Amino acid sequence: DPARLAERLGGWTIPPLAARADTAVEIPVRYDGPDLAEVAALWKVPPGKVAEIHGATAFRVAFCGFAPGFGYLTGLPSHYDVPRRATPRTAVPAGSVALAGPYTGVYPRSSPGGWQLIGTTDAVLWDHRREPAALLAPGTRVRFVPAGSS
Secondary structure: OHHHHHHHHOOOOOOOOOOOOOOOEEEEEEOOOOOHHHHHHHHOOOHHHHHHHHHHOOEEEEEEOOOOOOEEEEOOOHHHOEOOOOOOEEEEOOOEEEEEEOEEEEOOOOEEEOOEEEEEOOOOOEOOOOOOOEOOOOOOEEEEEEOOOO
C-alpha cells in the first residue's frame, strides 16, 4: 500500500555517510608495464623518469566506472596526456596501472582494454567482502608509490 509506505518512510532515519580520512590511499606500483617505453617516448623522458613523474603526482578520483572498483584519476599535467592504444588488448591483467588521455587508472580485474600499461600493483581495488567494497571512490586522494619506496 503506497500510503502506508509513505507514512513509514517519513519516520526513517538515514545514517550519515562514514567519513573517509583525508589521507591519500597509497598504491604500491612496480613500473614494469609493457607500454612504459612507449609512454616514455611520448613524454620525451627515459622510462625511469615516468615512474618518478607518476609517483610524485597527487591524484584524485574524478569518477568511477567501466568496471566495479575502477577509478578515473586526474592529476597529471595535460602535457602528459597519452592516446589510447591503436589496437586494444583482449585481456589486460588485474592490477595493471594504466594511462589514457588525462586519466590514470588501475584495472580491478582482467578485462579488455586500450589504455597504455605502465606498471602493476597487488592492491585489491574491489572486494565485495570489504566495507566499502571499492578501495577508491570519487574524491579519494591517491598516491602511487614506486615499489621499494615509502
